[in-house]
């Protein structure tokens with residue numbers, strides 16, 4: 001099976017917000033082709049066929065993975081990410097769930113790291129207001145892009161543009 005030099009974007013979405021953001025990312029990205037698959041339909045072969053990934057998910061029910069990600073998670077844990085480059089974006093509600101803001105980003109990113117992958121696209125925690133998050137890489141950075149369509153919709157477009165600029169040098 002030949003390698004695909006593009007990016008595979010794998011997302012899950014319960015109420016459609018992450019799906020919408022996925023479309024924005026695909027439209028905005030001008031440095032590489034992005035192929036999209038819902039996590040409900042992804043296979044291990046898909047992961048084997050690419051070296052570059054963007055993984056997208058909202059956090060649900062007090063720090064849980066989105067339902068399709070939850071269902072795929074056992075297989076996800078068995079994927080070898082050695083030599084692969086992965087960026088994660090996550091949606092959450094910082095005012096509604098300040099103890100669990102975008103936890104899913106952290107859960108997924110840590111699993112990628114555990115399985116040999118490189119995480120790129122760390123994102124500043126400045127301009128967010130929350131108490132706790134599993135998505136924290138350190139005091140100042142999330143493992144990936146945090147978006148809050150419940151409270152900060154107006155900031156998302158610029159955040160995506162800036163994040164893609166960070167990814168440009170890694171996914172090219």
Ligand SMILES: Cc1cc2nc3c(=O)[nH]c(=O)nc-3n(C[C@H](O)[C@H](O)[C@H](O)COP(=O)(O)O)c2cc1C
Pocket residue numbers: 012013014015016017018019058059060061062063064066091092093094097100101102103149150
């Ligand atoms: C019942 C419920 C539980 C949620 N739990 C969390 C949470 O623990 N952490 C968080 O950051 N956001 C949480 N959210 C916010 C969602 O992640 C957010 O609304 C997101 O945009 C939904 O994305 P989707 O439409 O792709 O499913 C929750 C929302 C609902 C309705």
